[in-house]
Amino acid sequence: MHLIDVTNSYRDLVHSQLNSTNVNYVKVYSLGNTSVIYTESDKAIGIVLENHNRRVRKEETDFVIERLIKEKDPSYILTFDKSQHVIEIHIDK
Template identity: 55%
Template sequence: MHLIDVTNTYRDLIERQLSATSSQYIKVYSLGNITVVYTETSTKIEIVLENHRRGIHEDEIQFVIKRLIHEDKIYNISMDQSRKIISITCDK
């Protein structure tokens, strides 16, 4: 599995997000058919994984956590019933 930085493809979305929210840093990654949006505010980190075709597997979630969050952080995971949208949040 590889996280590919596709932030430049989502330039308009990122500009709107930065101007409309308290977000200070946003990166967008591709993990195959999964879009991963990494957002930082002054106090929190939020990562959203989205796949419209199928549910997201546990090993994919753990891969993203390992790559984007330090191992000593405590994080919360929430997901929809179909597991097509996963949100991971933690304090900075």
């Protein structure tokens, strides 16, 4: 698996996040058919994985946590919709 930085292709999303929320850093990645949106504020880190075609797999979630979270054993809250097409990872700083 590879995370590919595709932030430049999502300028409107990044601009909207920076202007309408308290985040100060936004990155968008592609993980095959799964989109990964990483946001960071002074108080928290939020990561959203989204796949319109299928459920987001546990391996993808584990891979993203391992690659994007610098803490060795992070404490996070995992939230997902009923179909598991969208998964949110929330980490307090």
